[in-house]
Amino acid sequence: MYEKTTAGIRVTVRPIYLDDQSSPADDRFVWAYQVHIENQGDETVQLVSRYWHITDARGHIQEVRGAGVVGEQPTLSPxxxxxxxxxxxxxxxxxxxxxxxxxxxxxxxxxxxxxxIDIPAFSLDSPYEVMQPN
Known part of the structure; x- marks a missing residue:
């Protein structure tokens, strides 16, 4: 689990490798990530948009921006x-x-x-990653 609190909002992320949706022979590796957002502050807030910075093992960067999350813009009371x-x-x-x-x-x-608010950096690890000693 990865966790970060910003301005009274705690974000926890748990990545899960999805072997059944991945195909290593085709260079396709898939993860789900579960996100928990908790308002620990004393004001009602609404999540209106997201930004993701995704880096693969080759250093290729993908940026994703959009309204809300999974089609919702949730409002969280304290x-x-x-x-x-x-x-x-x-x-x-x-x-x-x-x-x-x-x-x-x-x-x-x-x-x-x-x-x-920050989403904590988290690693996407599969059982197919071969670690090389330095």
Whole structure:
């Protein structure tokens, strides 16, 4: 599990290698990642967009931007959680992901203000990665 808290919002990510959807012979490696977002602050917030920075084992970078997550723009009151699962295919047996969510405060003295929260960097590891000693 990977975890990071920014501005009172805790993001936890758990990547899972999907052997049944991967095909190493075809350079296709697939992961699911489960994300838990918890509002530990004292204001209601809404997740409005996402940004992902995905790097495969060859150093190729893919950037993904979009509204919300899995078709939703969840609103979280203090103490509430939102969970979702998504996926990532890569042409290499390992990689890294990190990103951020664009949030907006929905109440309190800063209502209407946008802010960003970090998604922790996490590794995508498969059983097909061959580690080479230095």
């Amino acid at each position: 103490g509430e959680r939102f969970e979702y699962t998504s996926g990532c295919p890569l042409p290499t047996p390992s990689g890294m992901m990190l990103g951020r969510y664009q949030m907006v405060r929905r109440d309190g003295p800063q209502a209407g203000q946008d802010f960003e």
